[in-house]
Amino acid sequence: MSNLDLTGCKKRKRGDKVFKFKNFGENGYPAEFVGSSFRENVKALVEFGHLESNLCWGMLCWSFQLEVHRHPPLHVLLFVVEEPIDASVNRHCKQCHFVGWGKHMVCNKKYHFLLVSKESIVVEACTKSKCNFHYNIINGTDSGNGMSSINDLVDSQGNVMHGVFHSNGFGHLLCVNGVEKGSDLPGFLILEFWDRLCTALRARKVSLNDISQKRGMELRLIHGIAYKEPWFGRWGYKFGRGTFCVTHQMYNKAIEALQSLPLCLLIHHLGPSNHEIPLIFSRWSPKRVEMATKVIVEALKRVKSRWISRQEVRDAARAYVGDTGLLDFVLKSLGNHIVGNYLVRRSLNPVTKVLEYCLEDISNVLPNYQESLAMSNSKLKANCKVTRFQLMKDMFYLNKYIFKDPKFSTGIFSAIQVAVRIVLDSKYLIKEYFGEIPSKIDLGLEGKVNLYCTILKRKNKEMVMNNPSLPPYECITMRKNATIDELKLEVEKIFKEIYWSLRSFVVEKISNLNAKGNDLAIELVEVGQKLVFEGKNKDDDDEEEEVYESGPRKYVVECICGAKDDDGERMICCDICEIWQHTRCVGIPNSDQVPHIFLCTRCEQEIIHFPSLP
Template structure:
């Protein structure tokens, strides 16, 4: 489809904090405008584009039909760096457009139904007329080239910084308009349907290739936009990666919820019929397990793991009691290393404060401390004494916990004219001590004395995190380490957290509209389809905003127009009755009939066959009946029985060989051997996120 030159830029509303007429602050956008959009999403998004965006922009000849694009420029803290948010309106092809494309033999295979809605549990919603894609391309994609000198730059300026050539807004729009909707390199890709239900498909921060934006920066912008536009519910399939690890498992152990939970996303549905209670129980199992019980069991099989855990336990000034404490401490170290990399300075990672409150008397602590100082005094001045050797030199009568407590606070202790120096040897995962003369040039901070760099220490910590993750948190290694009791429980909990991928945020509940304009009448319209069973799902209600002088006739017209504007099938909807307004004249003012925010029901029928557009699941009926309890498609790999037509998870019906690989699939319904020719996985269409 060929589109003419772009329209003249519409009048823009610039936030108070913004002084650049061509871009907005990436980190503040939307903060002051949350109360500006008080209507439903379908109208808010239009006002949003009219107020802030440039467009509609010209599209390439090869662009898909029924698509329009807008662009909003954002600047980062450095004014020379500009990020573009593309907003693509994708109109879903109705019956006429589909026939037209078939007649023209166009190779445009647009997905009519939304697979993301099916997996989120919203497959009963009607098919919407429009979908809005919010996309930030990979940073290499928004490199601007000067037509005069071909210099690349990222700038919101209208002139080239190299040759001072004036950059026209219409320059090279053909090249600028290359935008693929399905691209795993996008830093952000979210979809919101016209009814306000949406899906966050992809977030790629620094580990995903972004040089300037972190995953938190991108998520914060997305969340502010959803709040501002009054999105209803947004789902996300959590397949995020951090340090190459499954972050939904690592972050759940660390914080008790997924990474997206930092912005209010909560458990929605679990694969294999897992419930919220199962999820919380699994989180508690992994997070609250005492380390001492793990070390006593795992130490027999994995001495390296035991040594590594003890090393971080000795580093921390706070008690590390549980698996959660250990993961939190290691992640805290990695964040400090990252902050030091940004600031280009040596990290201050460790303090010499006393390690928390003592359960021993000051006399007991002083006795052990004095004994350690005497041992160091007797040792060779040039020799470093390891944590383990110093602890082993103590009398057996001393409480081991008391000895560890004193060791953590030994650094900086003074004996005569000498002070205890401690160095952290990440290469050997141990702490070493010795006495140095006060004022000696040999006393250096932390690990600089051994020629270490914070980069090498960071690599060691990252290796340890991966080793602990693979040894303790991954289901199969965890089950292999402990053959009984805690081992199986631990492995099952890990598997459950990995099987819980679907999370969602209810924006209507978490960010309700605060009524400020009492000159408006707000009505919630509910559609009731008379010729459908009572058990059938109703379309989501629509918010209507009318002026104070609106009449019954205005309300009837607004109800019809609102549902037609959102859903394809309501083009053929015929209104029969509105019970709340029955017997009322069309000229009656609504203020005499309804309160400031009321609910009305519109009853009617469809005049034609709308089964293709009635629900996001379409007219195809799948029968899911798996031994795990699943009765709906959850996106996991499934196989269909040719005899009874029932879909079941391959994991549940597979018979494993000696290596744990499924070789044969037996239907649990009719005991037939499954051929494996009818398989599907909803996760194939999902891209990964690296935060």
């Protein structure tokens, strides 16, 4: 088990560099970031960090002190922890598996980027030498000291951000804790910081599991309906993989369906309790209440959709209705209700602290006329402005009674629930920073060339990879007079450094190039050509499944939703056929515990049809 004791994280020398948070990661700040790969750039970055002392089990850690602003003073710490594969409790990566990168080969190293506040409990524990961090991204195994693996560090109160990279440049953003989680940094500043880091380090692709919330609302749903993309889409993150067999096409159609729903139709479908005055609690007859309502609506019509105070409405209506008790009852009950073709809005003025009323004409708000309505009612929108408080109230109402806990499950509401479920099941997002490296010979100032190479691994005379994809191409920088043999040795060195299963890899030939060992590479390689180096390990005793991030698959997934692989959602195994299915798909709510004994429908039916014993 790998332990890390950051005892010296506050024992800094006077004059240690303090970096600007808002500029950290830009080119030249702190490093030039001129490397062609993630490995080169992360090495350049940590040279500017403070190497922490009292490390154990061979794990290295560097820290950077970042100044968010000077007045009032606010600083955060960035820790960069290098986790060698030999120090990991589990060498495989579940994040890679869930997002669809399970066929990537296991890398030799992971780099954890942890952003914490200087006053956090994490730093306090480090300085008091009371904790050892187990940097394992997958499994949480208790160490007996209160901090069990990287998962506990992610959940700690003072942790602002945690991201991890594999040495091949693929990474995962594991957590972002903004202001609502007690951080001094808002979420968008943290994302901008992370985005600069990924760009500077030349990350290939980065994934995340979007479970972000805003005031208790699922942000990927609310933001998706409003802007056709999740909140993380502002930084280029897009649909990567859905759970429960949700596809990108299903996600797009669900977003379009939810966006096209007119709100007024939803209000009409919500039943009497939502748009009629509760006459059951009234001591006045329905006829008198109806008359008073019409008088108030007419008074609001005369001010042409302008917000007016409750007292003004009451005074205007008293000319026709003398019973002030009746007027008070109707005004109290009428807020945000539909009367005929009008929506009576009520809001508290944040300045005067007085209730105000406004009338909105919704007679023409139909699906086929939304564009014409937007053109013709510009004056109405200008006059009838909705306050921020009213907008938030409407959003909470929409989320609670339409999306989260609908009162109806038929008609239009059944379709809404299907679309909402699809959007919520689209959690895994991916951003491609530097994908396929441009395949060309780049002549440098010092007479060097960049060649783009990958490998194809064989086991004896057969290909070891059932996986048809090759590892990502790596940029190999060589002298322009380098020979093919020298190029082979450099390829071996680079790929051994990156991948755990290539520790004894030996290149035998170039699959797509007919060349001799003493030939000059630059004379044979054409501009834009990619090179594939074929070879094998000297001592290849590893099982094929151990080579990949998904690890050995000793289970079968066959769910009724169509899923054939583990997608990170809760599953249950049949005790007879041992096939795994989602608990949600077999009718077990997430709030319920998984039963100790479970039979799938197929096995249950087979048992029912067993011949009875005599």
